[in-house]
Amino acid sequence: MKKRRERIDRGIKARSEDVYALSSWREMLYLAGPRLLPAAAFLLLPLFLGVYWQKVMLSVAVFALLAISWNMLAQTGMISLGQALFFGMGAYVSGILNFYFGMPPWITIPIATILGGTLCTLILMPVLRLRGIYFSMVTLIIPLMLVRIIEATKIFGGTEGLSGMTPLPSGLTEVYLVTGVFLGVLFGLRRLMETDYGLVLKGIRDNDRSVTNAGIDIFWFKTQALFIASVIGAFAGAFMTHVYMFVGMPVFALDYSILPIAAAVVGGSGTLAGAALGAVILVPMSEALRGIGGLRIVMYGLFLVVFIVAIPEGMFDYIQRKYHQMERWVEIDK
């Protein structure tokens, strides 16, 4: 009995791409496993974890949302260095609605998501025609400037911030709300990027002039991509306002800009799932390393350098390749 090794994915790939004729549970599991497993983990884990690790999961989901939002922009060719703008805008809108108008979280979060996203889009629209590093610099500067403006004009609580927001009903509601949105956004946007619409967005990244030549208004498409990204970021901010029960200048801090980029770079900046994977790796790691304090940020910095130089395509791409290269032993038939 002679045996040879065979790639598992060949047949499955051929049959699942166009006609979708999978013949066994094993094949379906092969395809669905990598998608279902993390989703199931996100949905089931909160039930078994303690309060502390629930909070960690919560910030995993929040940073994953920010990383996805960063990646959405990056896939359209806009490199943002200031995700904190989206986060902070959502946080402040929901904070203001709750603090001054006393609206409950289930109204403030949706309103802040849409309104914050719209505001960010309107702020960035005038500079949407800028390319490459010029756009990045604008996004780097706007959150810094908003912080200074809040400090100088003392609006919305000034340096003290607003506190005493209505909390969400329970810890489990918090976790499930944010993981639900995270999974929905991740799989929804992955599907969106596979469609013709996503193709246009990726085309703008690869060569915007040839997309213009095809008679497509890239300015309008960029606006839409920006809106999608800022809505996601604004949701994360609005949500965190009610978790922390506080909103203030720290929401525009550099952390909310750096960590999503670090997550996207570590996980893989070419894919949305990569960005999410990066957040899943980095956030718990930074929690585990809380003991070393400020050295964590030093490590982030070094991580960024190592990954951008040595593994520019990121972890997700590597894992995906290895998964597709898995082999099994089969008998050689006569």
Add this chain to the structure above:
Amino acid sequence: MFAGTLVFALVNSFILILMAIGFNLTFGISGVANFAYGALYIMSAYMSWTLLNLLHLPFWASAALSVIITMITGAMMYRFVLLRVRGQALSEVIATFGIGLAILELFRYLGLVGFEYTLPVFWNDSILIAGVYVDIQRIAIVVIGLMLVVGLWLFTHFTSTGLAFRGIAQDERTALTFGIDSDRMATLSVSFGAGLAAIAATIIIPLGSIAPNEGYDVLIKALAICIIGGLGSTGGVIVAGFIIGFAERFTDTYIGSHWTMIVSLAAILLVLAVKPSGLFGQQKELEERI
């Protein structure tokens, strides 16, 4: 009060020019936006502090040594990191920003903050100019700033290395055909930029104290000046330095100190939105905006 503001605005302009000129040199020659610039500035300051206070070297020796070490650091940063991502603007920014973050946060972790962490002034004296007392250090900043600007102009116009710098800045491939090693020149440009940051730190730090946060401010100010003046244009740096320097001092005196940073940030945003190449930069319409 007006004359005094004018004098201090002049000094402030030269501080900004000193802070920005190294960043501008690196970007203008090799196209590398060195986001570790602020970190190199702070690193050299801590280095001369260490040499001065722990090894008890004389001030001039420790300053010179720290400038040289910072230059070597810059060159190594290019050789081992930037060379591998050369030409990909985003990767360069992320890599240099990562290095800068690591350096600054390491210093913050070590907790070297306080009034004792400062460098000595050159002469502890002050003179009366236009009704206000100005200390010698501030005058030294103006003089050294002028000397550096003129020296840099002479260097890039009359030495072979300087001419090679301008060669690869204008057209890298043509420069290659003339036997100019573009990687070597880019290494030197990052190294010289780092050296200028170190010189700026040696002169400016005695006015205040060394703090990791200062690193981010220096980076943002350097960015502001270079963007407004036009990335890579030396004349632009000087003009933008004066615009921002005067605008900052006058807002500080007549509006309020909270608004000083906002003025320069708003200026950057305005320039980026209206004319991304800056006041004196070469217009490259389709590269920067579509």
